[in-house]
Amino acid sequence: MNPSARSRTATTAPRTQPLGRGRPGRNARRALPVLFAALLPLSACGIPETGVVEAGEPATGVLQPGVTAAPSETAPEPVPLVKVPLYFVTDGALTAVSRTVAGSTDLGSAVLMLFKGPDPQERRSGLTTELPPAAVAPTIRTDGAVVNVQLPRTAGSLSDTAVDQLACTVAVARLRQDPALGSAQVTVEQPGGRLAGRSSDDCPSGAARETTGPPETAETGGTGG
Template sequence: MKSLRRVPLLALLALTSCGIPATGVVQAGGPASGTLPQTPVYFVDRNGGLVATPRTTEAPGEPEAALRLLMAGPLEGEAGVGGLFTEVPGPATSVPLPTATADAPGTPSSDAPTVTVAGGTMTIGLPPGVDRLSDTGVRQMVCTAAAAYRLTRPSVDAVTAEVTDGAGWRVRGSDEGCPDR
């Protein structure tokens, strides 16, 4: 019986003393990093449908930041090869906005829409120089702002949004019909 009790002890000793010396901390480069935060921005495809397009953002969950990316337009390759476009005009400016590329996905404008949320309603105020939008432009703004809002609030039900301009034009919409919702 004594020899049977020694077998597990001998096996444990054999496994723990395998001849590999102990080492200290081994430096192997920088800290681990994840992916950059992204937000969906809704552009229009050739058939007139909305397409959620991921954009890198420094402010995930912020509708105003997402709308600035929308106003910067699709990337150069998306507009040409993919046929994506927008019905949301860029800000009124005398200086042309830089062309978006894969390395510089669009410089956000300082003339961005304002977004406030009260209760279950989001209000999107168009910046000066941007007047009434087409129905598709309104859907782009509502879907983009609501998707950004949901990034940090995934349990929120349907988002109702009201888009307004400085002249008193108002239109309401919901993100219930947005693709990829």
């Protein structure tokens, strides 16, 4: 063979490399991007590739299965019971009644209860009233030991016994508010300007009847200072 031909043959012959050496195969080059893409979300979310990371403090107050938490309850404050003096009528004469109610009372509350008349138990014991039912509460003004009770325009004319009921109830209630007064003077002003004055000294001072029924709730009446 021509030496120049051998030289060209040796130059153009393809070189072969041993298996497993040199550049990676085509499949390996394709697998690397896929692997990087799979690891990227884990790194972006801050999730470690291996191991367990503990964070925060352990939970407290965990109940056992089947056990429920008891609600926090506070004991209600007891409502005070007070006695309200009222004057009704027995056989044409005034009779003092001490009615027990729940909550604090004022002069207006006592007057409203008086105008409602005796309760069923008091009626069974023979108590009546000469005061008519009042749709509007009277206006009450106090100035020390002096109390003025102004009846609404819709109120009719009161009998002397009805005036005594109203004046004595207000007078004794005022002395319950301020025992240091000693006595109280009550003026009842009726529609048309008619005035009637009474003193607590003129009211029956005998022992008041006690009501034994369930205590009622005190109502707020219209009063003026």
